[in-house]
Amino acid sequence: MQQNENLSAYIDGEQVEGNLAEALCSSPELQQKWQSYHAVRSVMRGENVILGNDFSMKMEALLEKEEIKMQPKGIVLTLKRWSTPLIQVGVAASVCFAVVLGVNTMNLNNDDEFVQDQLILQTLPFTDSIQQVSLNLQEEIQKIEDEKKKQEELKKELDELDKVQQ
Incomplete structure (x- = not known):
């Protein structure tokens, strides 16, 4: 030494x-x-x-x-096998929750404006009946003539009733 x-x-x-x-x-x-x-x-x-x-x-x-020392497997490596998929699912669920919550929050804040916009933009009345899209003149003329006939018949009946009452 x-x-x-x-x-x-x-x-x-x-x-x-x-x-x-x-x-x-x-x-x-x-x-x-x-x-x-x-x-x-x-x-x-x-x-x-x-x-x-x-x-x-x-x-x-x-x-x-030189002596070779084997490193023991830590608890992190043991947990990693089964915890990684659970962590991935948890992260995906958190992201989905955040997106849904964000969209719903945005819709709640803008509901009044959206309803007002809908009412302003709606120009045709809402009906439950079927509406004709194409114009068929023959049918339209026939309908008008039928309406006129009905009105004339109603007028005649009213006139007759008036005569009877007098």
């Missing part, structure tokens, strides 16, 4: 006691740490780092050593 601290201080340019230079030359383990410390320093400074040929093998070994 002391050697790692001394090595880090030596890389930073501080004065180190003892024979660190001799230990660095003789120990492959310290040489490896020296290289990794320099790579970290270069990365932190934003300098280009030349990686060795064995970089990918080192990364593979480190990844294999």
Whole structure:
């Protein structure tokens, strides 16, 4: 541990006691740490780092050593399966309710104006009878003649009644 601290201080340019230079030359383990410390320093400074040929093998070994922790399924994922359709139905129902409520509210506010507009725009009287659409002159002439005959008959009857009463 002391050697790692001394090595880090030596890389930073501080004065180190003892024979660190001799230990660095003789120990492959310290040489490896020296290289990794320099790579970290270069990365932190934003300098280009030349990686060795064995970089990918080192990364593979480190990844294999790393413990894999499985994440437990949370309650959100468990609820998501059955709650998503319910949420969708709830949102759709809320939107429909808002639309119906809005339309009904608009109709309540404009009812008086709408009724007045209807009364103003209605120009023909409303009847329950069937109304003729096309003009058939023969039938019209016949109806007029029949009406005249009925009126004449009624006049004759009235005249006769007047005579009888006098």
